[in-house]
Amino acid sequence: MAFLSDAISRIAPSATVAISRKAADMKRNGRDVISLAAGEPDFDTPLNVREAAIRAMAEGKTRYTNVDGIPELKAAVARKFKRDNNISAAPEEIMIGSGGKQIIFNALLATLNPGDEVIIPVPYWVSYPEIVRLCDATPVFARADASTGFKLSPEALDAAITPKTKWLILNTPSNPTGAAYSAAELKALTDVLMRHPHVHVLTDDIYEVLVYDGGSFATVVQMEPALQPRTLTMNGVSKSHAMTGWRIGYCTGPKELIGAMTKLQGQSTTNPSSIAQWAAVEALDGPQEFLAGWRAKFQERRDLVVKGLNANTGLDCLTPEGAFYVFPSVTNLLGKTSKTGTKLNTDEDFVMALLDETGVALVHGTAFGSPGAMRLSYAASNKELEDAVGRIQEFCAGIR
Numbered sequence: 001m002a003f004l005s006d007a008i009s010r011i012a013p014s015a016t017v018a019i020s021r022k023a024a025d026m027k028r029n030g031r032d033v034i035s036l037a038a039g040e041p042d043f044d045t046p047l048n049v050r051e052a053a054i055r056a057m058a059e060g061k062t063r064y065t066n067v068d069g070i071p072e073l074k075a076a077v078a079r080k081f082k083r084d085n086n087i088s089a090a091p092e093e094i095m096i097g098s099g100g101k102q103i104i105f106n107a108l109l110a111t112l113n114p115g116d117e118v119i120i121p122v123p124y125w126v127s128y129p130e131i132v133r134l135c136d137a138t139p140v141f142a143r144a145d146a147s148t149g150f151k152l153s154p155e156a157l158d159a160a161i162t163p164k165t166k167w168l169i170l171n172t173p174s175n176p177t178g179a180a181y182s183a184a185e186l187k188a189l190t191d192v193l194m195r196h197p198h199v200h201v202l203t204d205d206i207y208e209v210l211v212y213d214g215g216s217f218a219t220v221v222q223m224e225p226a227l228q229p230r231t232l233t234m235n236g237v238s239k240s241h242a243m244t245g246w247r248i249g250y251c252t253g254p255k256e257l258i259g260a261m262t263k264l265q266g267q268s269t270t271n272p273s274s275i276a277q278w279a280a281v282e283a284l285d286g287p288q289e290f291l292a293g294w295r296a297k298f299q300e301r302r303d304l305v306v307k308g309l310n311a312n313t314g315l316d317c318l319t320p321e322g323a324f325y326v327f328p329s330v331t332n333l334l335g336k337t338s339k340t341g342t343k344l345n346t347d348e349d350f351v352m353a354l355l356d357e358t359g360v361a362l363v364h365g366t367a368f369g370s371p372g373a374m375r376l377s378y379a380a381s382n383k384e385l386e387d388a389v390g391r392i393q394e395f396c397a398g399i400r
């Protein structure tokens with residue numbers, strides 16, 4: 001009898017692990033490595049948020065909390081959804097998890113049966129298909145390639161829906177492409193969903209605050225309030241307040257779903273860290289003015305990177321609307337050979353050779369379901385980015 005479960009055998013290890021491990025090994029061996037493979041802001045958690053955590057500890061707020069989160073944080077989340085997204089949510093329609101990822105995990109595990117289908121636009125965030133597979137359900141991939149700005153078209157969504165579809169997972173702004181749907185683009189999708197009342201929507205809004213060029217963020221329920229009874233709106237403080245290590249995500253959805261997710265969390269991790277929850281109250285209720293500065297910095301970095309990658313390199317990079325990723329195509333350079341003689345047959349060959357020869361770590365597109373591309377995270381200093389772009393240009397110039 002096999003020791004490991006069928007469920008664990010169905011999922012792949014994180015595809016970014018190999019490249020991250022290799023970058024770390026190279027660094028340890030004294031190589032000058034610039035890692036643009038990670039998905040986290042390089043800014044510090046705002047001081048007022050850190051101080052709120054210290055206060056919580058000093059005041060002894062260090063015990064188990066309600067499974068679905070402290071009432072004060074749920075109230076702050078309700079205010080946030082109303083203020084920013086025009087979504088009204090009662091306390092029993094809100095829950096807190098240990099990161100946005102746990103919210104997604106809870107929602108899928110609480111709802112999926114074998115044979116259920118989940119529509120995932122491609123390129124996708126690496127965890128979506130793996131969590132679906134863990135639940136023994138079936139990911140259904142809907143292409144959203146560079147020709148549509150990496151956005152799912154209403155036609156592609158409609159074509160992917162079957163009687164077995166339980167969820168559509170929508171992530172805007174997107175990891176890995178940075179694509180952010182405009183209100184009109186999102187409305188075109190919600191119009192399709194209105195015609196298919198059995199489909200639920202999980203919107204991953206974790207990059208909400210990072211939309212550039214003065215564009216505004218839109219989410220499903222805001223565009224089509226009639227979808228609220230079948231939408232789980234997920235968000236968190238990881239990216240918005242540079243709190244990736246604190247592990248706080250939150251959501252609003254129909255009471256039945258939130259109840260099921262809470263039951264599951266009560267038998268797994270119980271509550272998210274009490275201290276991190278109090279810090280998140282301050283993050284959501286405290287001043288948000290700093291975000292404009294972060295956005296301006298990220299936009300400047302995005303422009304620096306896109307310009308450098310398109311400067312006669314053979315790469316082809318769209319200018320994305322949001323998040324902190326770009327997703328250039330490498331297809332023009334595949335089938336060729338690097339300066340040191342490495343054959344570049346696939347996107348993975350490309351990023352591995354780039355790392356070997358220049359010390360710049362990126363993630364290959366295949367990890368996100370899109371062969372022939374790669375993801376660069378520009379959550380790094382301008383100096384590092386300029387250095388990295390220079391090395392990438394030199395690497396591309398050496399390809400024969």
Ligand SMILES: Cc1ncc(COP(=O)(O)O)c(C=O)c1O
Pocket residue numbers: 039098099100101102125171174175204206236237238244247248249
């Ligand atoms: C699209 C997307 N969703 C969810 C998450 C998970 O966020 P958290 O760190 O809050 O679990 C990430 C983190 O990289 C992400 O990129």
